[in-house]
Amino acid sequence: MPSLSFLVTEIANALSQAALLFFLGVGLTLIFGIMRIVNFAHGAFYMLGAFIGYSVASLTGNFWLALAVAPIGVGIAGALFELGILRRLYRRDESAFLMVTFGLALAMTDLIRIGWGPEALQVKTPAAFSGIVMLMGEPFPTYRLFLIGAGVLVALAIWQFLERTRLGLLIRATSQNAEMVYALGIDVNLVRSAVFGIGCGLAGIGGVLAAPLLTASIGMAADMIIDAFVIVIIGGMGSFAGSLLGALLVAFVQVFGEYYLPNLALAFMYLLMLLVLVVRPGGLLGKEA
Amino acid sequence: MNGNSMLTRRRAIALGAMGTALAATWRPRLAVAAEPIKIGAPLALTGPLGSVGQQLKRGCELWVKVQNAKGGLLGRPIKLLVEDTGGNPADAVRKAQEMVERDGCNIFTGITLSSEALAVVPKLDEWNAIFISSDNGDGRLTAASFVPNFFRANVSAPMGARAVALYLRTAPYKKFYAIGMDYAWGRNSVAVFKSEMENAKKDFVGSVFSPIGTKDFSTYITKIRQSGADACYVTMAGDDYNAFLSQAAHYELPKKVQLLSEVVDLTVPKAVGDAAIGLISSMRYCFRTDNPKNKAFVATWKKEYNAEPDNNEGEQWQALQVLAAGAEKAKSTETKALRAALATVQLDDINGHVAIRECDHQIVQDGTVVRLVKAEGFSYPVPQIIATFPGEKTVPACKQMTYSD
Amino acid sequence: MTLLTEAVILGVLAMSLDLMVGYTRLISFGHAAAYGFGAYASGWLLLNTSLPMLAAIPLAALLAGILGIGVAWVCTQASGISFSMLTLAFAQLAYAVAYKWTSVTGGSDGLAGIPRRAGPFGHLFVSRDGFYYLVLIALFLSFLFCRALVSSPFGAVLRGIRENEAKTLALGYNTRGYKIAVVALSYGLGALAGALYAPFAGFANTELLFWLLSGEVLIMVIVGGAGTLIGPILGAAFFLVVQHQLSNYTESWALFFGLIFIAFVIFAPDGIWGFVRARLRRRTTEPDYRRGVARAR
Numbered sequence: 001m002p003s004l005s006f007l008v009t010e011i012a013n014a015l016s017q018a019a020l021l022f023f024l025g026v027g028l029t030l031i032f033g034i035m036r037i038v039n040f041a042h043g044a045f046y047m048l049g050a051f052i053g054y055s056v057a058s059l060t061g062n063f064w065l066a067l068a069v070a071p072i073g074v075g076i077a078g079a080l081f082e083l084g085i086l087r088r089l090y091r092r093d094e095s096a097f098l099m100v101t102f103g104l105a106l107a108m109t110d111l112i113r114i115g116w117g118p119e120a121l122q123v124k125t126p127a128a129f130s131g132i133v134m135l136m137g138e139p140f141p142t143y144r145l146f147l148i149g150a151g152v153l154v155a156l157a158i159w160q161f162l163e164r165t166r167l168g169l170l171i172r173a174t175s176q177n178a179e180m181v182y183a184l185g186i187d188v189n190l191v192r193s194a195v196f197g198i199g200c201g202l203a204g205i206g207g208v209l210a211a212p213l214l215t216a217s218i219g220m221a222a223d224m225i226i227d228a229f230v231i232v233i234i235g236g237m238g239s240f241a242g243s244l245l246g247a248l249l250v251a252f253v254q255v256f257g258e259y260y261l262p263n264l265a266l267a268f269m270y271l272l273m274l275l276v277l278v279v280r281p282g283g284l285l286g287k288e289a
Numbered sequence: 290m291n292g293n294s295m296l297t298r299r300r301a302i303a304l305g306a307m308g309t310a311l312a313a314t315w316r317p318r319l320a321v322a323a324e325p326i327k328i329g330a331p332l333a334l335t336g337p338l339g340s341v342g343q344q345l346k347r348g349c350e351l352w353v354k355v356q357n358a359k360g361g362l363l364g365r366p367i368k369l370l371v372e373d374t375g376g377n378p379a380d381a382v383r384k385a386q387e388m389v390e391r392d393g394c395n396i397f398t399g400i401t402l403s404s405e406a407l408a409v410v411p412k413l414d415e416w417n418a419i420f421i422s423s424d425n426g427d428g429r430l431t432a433a434s435f436v437p438n439f440f441r442a443n444v445s446a447p448m449g450a451r452a453v454a455l456y457l458r459t460a461p462y463k464k465f466y467a468i469g470m471d472y473a474w475g476r477n478s479v480a481v482f483k484s485e486m487e488n489a490k491k492d493f494v495g496s497v498f499s500p501i502g503t504k505d506f507s508t509y510i511t512k513i514r515q516s517g518a519d520a521c522y523v524t525m526a527g528d529d530y531n532a533f534l535s536q537a538a539h540y541e542l543p544k545k546v547q548l549l550s551e552v553v554d555l556t557v558p559k560a561v562g563d564a565a566i567g568l569i570s571s572m573r574y575c576f577r578t579d580n581p582k583n584k585a586f587v588a589t590w591k592k593e594y595n596a597e598p599d600n601n602e603g604e605q606w607q608a609l610q611v612l613a614a615g616a617e618k619a620k621s622t623e624t625k626a627l628r629a630a631l632a633t634v635q636l637d638d639i640n641g642h643v644a645i646r647e648c649d650h651q652i653v654q655d656g657t658v659v660r661l662v663k664a665e666g667f668s669y670p671v672p673q674i675i676a677t678f679p680g681e682k683t684v685p686a687c688k689q690m691t692y693s694d
Numbered sequence: 695m696t697l698l699t700e701a702v703i704l705g706v707l708a709m710s711l712d713l714m715v716g717y718t719r720l721i722s723f724g725h726a727a728a729y730g731f732g733a734y735a736s737g738w739l740l741l742n743t744s745l746p747m748l749a750a751i752p753l754a755a756l757l758a759g760i761l762g763i764g765v766a767w768v769c770t771q772a773s774g775i776s777f778s779m780l781t782l783a784f785a786q787l788a789y790a791v792a793y794k795w796t797s798v799t800g801g802s803d804g805l806a807g808i809p810r811r812a813g814p815f816g817h818l819f820v821s822r823d824g825f826y827y828l829v830l831i832a833l834f835l836s837f838l839f840c841r842a843l844v845s846s847p848f849g850a851v852l853r854g855i856r857e858n859e860a861k862t863l864a865l866g867y868n869t870r871g872y873k874i875a876v877v878a879l880s881y882g883l884g885a886l887a888g889a890l891y892a893p894f895a896g897f898a899n900t901e902l903l904f905w906l907l908s909g910e911v912l913i914m915v916i917v918g919g920a921g922t923l924i925g926p927i928l929g930a931a932f933f934l935v936v937q938h939q940l941s942n943y944t945e946s947w948a949l950f951f952g953l954i955f956i957a958f959v960i961f962a963p964d965g966i967w968g969f970v971r972a973r974l975r976r977r978t979t980e981p982d983y984r985r986g987v988a989r990a991r
Binding site (some may be wrong): 013047110118122123138139143213223224259 | 334335337338340343361465471497498499500502503504505507509511512515527528531532536537539540541559560561562584
């Protein structure tokens with residue numbers, strides 16, 4: 001019989017995990033919604049965020065500065081990639097995007113290895129959040145509480161951005177019907193660059209925030225990209241709320257699954273995805289695919 | 290042999306005057322006898338354990354440089370063949386095969402992952418090649434999967450677990466839990482540790498295995514905490530290890546539970562910083578080992594790379610020293626003669642006196658247990674040796690992976 | 695010779711995926727499932743029964759084809775990206791099973807020491823060179839089979855599905871049935887490649903089921919030119935040989951490899967084969983399906 005304190009700790013664990021997954025998933029789903037691109041390089045952008053974060057944090061000793069600079073850097077890198085390469089390809093089928101983002105993931109990972117070296121690098125937890133709090137008598141890291149808060153904050157910000165701002169409106173409109181937006185005289189290409197940049201920047205935030213838990217390392221992106229895919233698919237490709245729901249579901253299934261059935265830990269996510277897709281092929285909150 | 294030593298002297302002069310590269314290009318014109326000795330190193334330079342492969346590469350390169358500056362081996366220069374396998378067994382086999390066929394290489398070392406080694410070992414007979422392991426821990430390589438052309442010049446995983454277990458016999462901890470990466474090495478090592486604890490009549494309360502590539506260890510940390518153990522044995526490597534230690538420190542787990550492990554590289558404390566302080570672990574090579582040969586080695590290493598030699602770097606150095614001792618004993622690098630010589634080779638080197646055991650080609654070497662501590666002059670927690678155990682006590686019986694006492 | 699043999703085996707695999715990707719526009723992210731299953735099945739048969747190689751290999755492919763029907767039945771409920779993700783889910787589940795079902799699969803170690811058992815007619819194929827000819831024959835036969843398939847009425851329906859599934863359905867074809875059939879065939883053929891790999895390498899491990907391999911095979915198909923059969927074979931050879939040679943020269947092979955892919959997408963949009971064909975037969979006016987597809991978007 002699980003005690004209340006155990007339940008509270010595990011729920012907090014799951015929420016902190018969901019926050020990190022959300023940063024990855026939401027960027028991926030925004031990009032898919034607008035551009036119908038499955039961005040295989042998303043994990044590499046996430047990793048780039050962690051490494052830029054490392055450099056800024058170790059040069060200045062300030063984690064918060066790193067958290068501000070890295071996503072901007074990653075976002076710019078993403079937007080440049082869109083401008084330089086993806087833009088030439090919008091008339092082509094998805095295999096072109098698949099290959100070009102796969103190629104980018106390979107190249108970028110290697111560039112990071114060349115630039116920062118093959119060894120894992122430490123990103124220290126910010127001093128303000130390096131302690132623990134007691135949750136029902138069990139210790140819980142304040143940094144993870146901060147992650148949960150950051151997740152909520154960013155989710156609210158994106159929601160408000162999509163609902164209230166002109167760019168947000170354009171993004172929603174473009175994801176509904178790009179031709180119509182184009183016909184209205186809007187530069188759809190600009191919207192695409194912006195979305196690709198923002199999506200990558202969000203992955204960059206995820207990278208910086210994950211670094212104190214994982215260290216900044218070449219391997220950090222490898223399986224993350226698959227996790228992010230799963231979240232986005234479960235929630236529904238292109239759906240903002242879906243990515244939030246997907247992240248929560250995956251995190252809870254992982255945390256409680258690992259606890260009660262550790263032998264199946266490898267398979268939970270995929271069983272969940274299989275179940276969701278068989279019942280609703282378009283994902284929980286997605287349009288029917 | 291007279292001709293050979295003449296050549297050696299001439300080349301030594303050439304070396305002094307013109308450097309290694311020039312000498313190597315001159316050599317073929319001098320005599321056929323000075324055909325270089327080729328050492329094949331199909332290393333996992335990229336991929337999840339790329340940092341280990343890079344360490345092994347540094348170890349090989351420095352050794353070859355130093356050895357060639359001394360006139361090579363058996364009067365012949367040494368040529369190192371390095372290729373990247375990406376940590377993939379299929380690639381390791383393919384690259385090694387190519388070194389055999391294209392370069393006529395018959396000596397291998399540095400194959401990085403145990404899965405790669407297990408794939409390569411069955412081919413050695415067909416290739417008529419020797420493989421001197423420098424870092425493969427899997428117990429089976431000197432047990433069920435043993436082949437005569439395989440030599441292990443490093444401490445195996447069971448030996449590391451054993452050293453920690455011997456240390457624990459006199460340590461104050463009573464209840465033990467274990468967490469391992471879910472693959473052969475992790476499971477093996479935890480099994481050895483468990484049987485050791487049971488033999489010692491200690492309370493072993495349970496174990497859990499996390500899939501390779503686990504990013505969030507919060508649930509596992511909760512489990513360890515709930516088990517009520519006062520010490521936890523951890524068998525992890527690479528990113529998983531770093532993530533586990535960082536997160537365990539966030540939960541202040543080490544305040545309640547002493548963390549133990551089978552092996553730790555310096556890359557771990559460098560990556561996780563203070564989160565590694567207090568960890569008790571066995572090491573296969575520790576740069577703070579106190580003997581003259583090691584002091585000289587560390588000095589040479591620091592001069593070259595401006596850092597302390599790491600676990601795998603020392604292991605790789607030792608493996609090549611074993612090769613050199615074997616070749617000199619056999620006066621040849623021909624496979625059959627070299628195999629016979631290596632089977633009983635012994636030497637005094639960076640880990641003190643070590644000897645290859647004839648029955649399963651496992652090196653017998655002292656077991657070292659360290660604790661990671663903060664020390665003057667280092668930016669990261671460094672190992673401090675807290676116990677050593679003679680090789681006879683840490684080596685399992687021939688072709689075995691567990692211990693009976 | 696080792697490299698060539700592996701390239702030919704991957705050629706079979708890439709060609710099998712082309713049936714789905716190039717001819718039916720079913721983009722599978724999980725083709726490693728077929729390859730890995732084939733390797734484990736033939737490896738297990740060679741280790742645990744006295745079947746000769748020439749029986750174990752086709753049997754493994756047949757088993758995969760039968761299982762493929764079930765997988766296909768589930769996956770074809772969805773389309774587009776959801777289809778891709780379902781195939782990925784099955785591949786990852788297969789990976790988890792191979793990892794955990796230690797008594798049969800050897801767990802994380804995989805199966806090792808898989809013999810090339812000759813049997814009554816197989817002596818020619820046991821040696822390294824002999825095995826090369828065996829895989830070459832397998833590639834040739836598979837190619838003939840696939841070519842016959844795609845130029846048959848069955849293949850015409852597949853192309854119909856690729857261009858416009860709704861229309862094909864309206865014409866009275868049970869498109870779902872066709873899709874299930876092509877997925878199962880593709881899995882069977884992919885498993886044939888895996889079944890050849892096991893006795894070739896002497897081992898089968900979980901890497902063969904990992905998602906990374908699925909991605910790589912997909913790249914081989916696209917690099918070579920999807921929907922051409924020959925292209926993916928060339929793509930596989932290109933992928934393997936370039937990776938192998940690059941990594942001989944530089945540790946940064948992944949960087950150049952990645953840049954090559956990006957360059958390919960930009961400068962050779964129809965893959966290697968499309969590029970070659972455009973050079974060779976400038977006068978012929980073959981319909982360019984891929985462009986048509988792009989317009990449909």
